[in-house]
Amino acid sequence: MNKPHPSRGLAFALAALPLAVQAQGETTAAADDVASQTLNPLVVTAALAPRTADESLASVTVIDQQALRRQDPRDITDILRAQPGVDISSSGAFGKNASVYLRGTGSESTPLMIDGIRLRSATTGSPAWQFLDPRMFERVEVVRGPRGSLYGADAVGGVVQLFTPEGEGEPTPSVTLGGGSFDTRRGSASLSGSGGGTRYHVAASRLESDGYEIVDGQGDKGYDNTTGLVRLSHTFASGAELGLLGLSARGNTEFVGGDTDYAQRVAGVYGELPVTDAWRSRLTLSEARDESDNHDDFGDSVIDTRTRTARWENTLDLGPHQLVAGAEYARDDVSGTTAYVEDSRDNLAVFGQALLDFSPFSVQAGLRHDDNEAFGEEVTGSLALGYALDEIHTLRASYGTAFRAPTFNELYFPNFGNPDLEAEHSESIELGLRGQLGRGFWDLALYRTEIDDMIANTLRNGRFAPFNVDRARIRGVEIATGADVNDWTLRAALTYADPEDRETGKRLVRRASRSLRFDADRALGDWTLGGSWIAQGHRYNDAANDERLPGFGILNLRAGWGFAPGWSARLTLENVFDKEYVTTYDSFNDYAYRDAGRAAFLSVSFGG
Numbered sequence: 001m002n003k004p005h006p007s008r009g010l011a012f013a014l015a016a017l018p019l020a021v022q023a024q025g026e027t028t029a030a031a032d033d034v035a036s037q038t039l040n041p042l043v044v045t046a047a048l049a050p051r052t053a054d055e056s057l058a059s060v061t062v063i064d065q066q067a068l069r070r071q072d073p074r075d076i077t078d079i080l081r082a083q084p085g086v087d088i089s090s091s092g093a094f095g096k097n098a099s100v101y102l103r104g105t106g107s108e109s110t111p112l113m114i115d116g117i118r119l120r121s122a123t124t125g126s127p128a129w130q131f132l133d134p135r136m137f138e139r140v141e142v143v144r145g146p147r148g149s150l151y152g153a154d155a156v157g158g159v160v161q162l163f164t165p166e167g168e169g170e171p172t173p174s175v176t177l178g179g180g181s182f183d184t185r186r187g188s189a190s191l192s193g194s195g196g197g198t199r200y201h202v203a204a205s206r207l208e209s210d211g212y213e214i215v216d217g218q219g220d221k222g223y224d225n226t227t228g229l230v231r232l233s234h235t236f237a238s239g240a241e242l243g244l245l246g247l248s249a250r251g252n253t254e255f256v257g258g259d260t261d262y263a264q265r266v267a268g269v270y271g272e273l274p275v276t277d278a279w280r281s282r283l284t285l286s287e288a289r290d291e292s293d294n295h296d297d298f299g300d301s302v303i304d305t306r307t308r309t310a311r312w313e314n315t316l317d318l319g320p321h322q323l324v325a326g327a328e329y330a331r332d333d334v335s336g337t338t339a340y341v342e343d344s345r346d347n348l349a350v351f352g353q354a355l356l357d358f359s360p361f362s363v364q365a366g367l368r369h370d371d372n373e374a375f376g377e378e379v380t381g382s383l384a385l386g387y388a389l390d391e392i393h394t395l396r397a398s399y400g401t402a403f404r405a406p407t408f409n410e411l412y413f414p415n416f417g418n419p420d421l422e423a424e425h426s427e428s429i430e431l432g433l434r435g436q437l438g439r440g441f442w443d444l445a446l447y448r449t450e451i452d453d454m455i456a457n458t459l460r461n462g463r464f465a466p467f468n469v470d471r472a473r474i475r476g477v478e479i480a481t482g483a484d485v486n487d488w489t490l491r492a493a494l495t496y497a498d499p500e501d502r503e504t505g506k507r508l509v510r511r512a513s514r515s516l517r518f519d520a521d522r523a524l525g526d527w528t529l530g531g532s533w534i535a536q537g538h539r540y541n542d543a544a545n546d547e548r549l550p551g552f553g554i555l556n557l558r559a560g561w562g563f564a565p566g567w568s569a570r571l572t573l574e575n576v577f578d579k580e581y582v583t584t585y586d587s588f589n590d591y592a593y594r595d596a597g598r599a600a601f602l603s604v605s606f607g608g
Helices: 007-026 030-041 066-070 076-080 408-412
Strands: 059-063 086-090 098-102 110-113 139-144 156-165 172-180 183-197 198-212 220-237 241-257 258-274 280-295 299-318 321-336 343-358 361-372 374-388 393-402 424-437 440-458 463-485 488-501 516-523 527-538 554-566 567-574 582-586 591-594 599-607
Touching: 030 066, 030 424, 030 463, 066 516, 076 086, 076 098, 076 139, 076 440, 086 488, 086 582, 110 198, 258 527, 299 488, 408 527
Parallel strands: 110 156
Antiparallel strands: 059 139, 086 098, 139 156, 172 183, 172 599, 183 198, 198 220, 220 241, 241 258, 258 280, 280 299, 299 321, 321 343, 343 361, 361 374, 374 393, 393 424, 424 440, 440 463, 463 488, 488 516, 516 527, 527 554, 554 567, 567 599, 582 591
């Protein structure tokens, strides 16, 4: 099979979209309004306040509930792969280790938020993306570019936030059962609704799979996941609101040489009070846990990390302008079988942001101060300028700083950690242009990021350990476009990135420099038909760029059928041409971690 060429795919995708937009003259103004809300959606992650995509003055991608349901991914990385500025590497499918690279930065430099609560491992610095069931969420926001002034440590490449359903209207039950390739069984159920000022959503899901042979000769590696979600809120007559969130995902994943019992948990309570007509104050108390019980060739080990956070936000409306100010206290704790020199640290931060509207000119400016027990004080800031050239085009320019905090492993792991590490520091600039016309949109972004004091594992003075040794320069171009017209939903994204280690001139490991994603879906009465084509260029598995992993192209197809009132069926065919591809290679043991081959999954749903 010939490898697809991203530039040919781009020509097809971008040629199709203008033809679709041209057909908008046959639609009504009301339909255009609905499409505009989809193509220029409200985003809250970029500015801590609701803004449409063009008003956010940021490069954003929103994956809504319809896209999640149509594509029905098994985990979050399936839907993120090759989105603008996003790259994924993994040690196989079905619950195997995965890394998300946002604008060429490391997985430790991309915070993951769930309804405003950050989830990660304090020891590795990365979240366990592979253990999150997409069926628990109704929306994904990907904000590209530094957000250190809003979210503190590690928001170097950007932020990904997942949103759970709030519940609305009459009680609505939903049940889905299905299965498919690799002896996979999957089911989920939920109940949502609202009444008397109270909104609720409860859900549960279960996935079991025998898996497949990730490494030749090593046998199938299975996976199971059980997830539960509760979200509840009540709005009082005064406008005050109280709410809570609880999410737990736990199960077992097998890998070459062993298996892991894991648990990912998020819990939070919040209260929001309208102090005056123009001032709202919100306090959130939360806890996030990453727990693992590992069994491998080296024995058994337990690693549990917990982050407890108190965050106070205040929003002040001043006519067309808005001010956001607050404080945050967070404490990380590590426990288990590994004896760390230090097993806890805390961080205290204050932050503020001004959102100024001098239409057609707008300004966003933010500043944050962090005081961390382990690595000292850090100040980050951001400035974004926007100008509405006309009713269609918005020009934006921004500058931001950020930092990545050293992890517990890098600081304190026995016989490895370096307690003298400093945080990585970055500076980024971006220029972007967004256009919105009727039922179509396009967005172009050019950016450059400089990272100093990069942390790398290297041999120094006879000791192999993490040191602040490297500098990196990442520059790139992102093009995103889409149209909703005549029962078609079309999206296309092209990314070019140049993530370079400035000390060696080599590309940073496991990052592809080119990627293309094209999604197309069409409604045909009771049917929906669609597909996704993803193409990525080669990447290197090592810092010296000697181990080259070839590029690949995969095609996924899908179909949905509403065969009776309240009932529907969905069929997905993944990797239709059975393309074998690898994004991670084990140099020490000399084997590649293959991703899944051709697979088919069928599900039947009632309600929802």
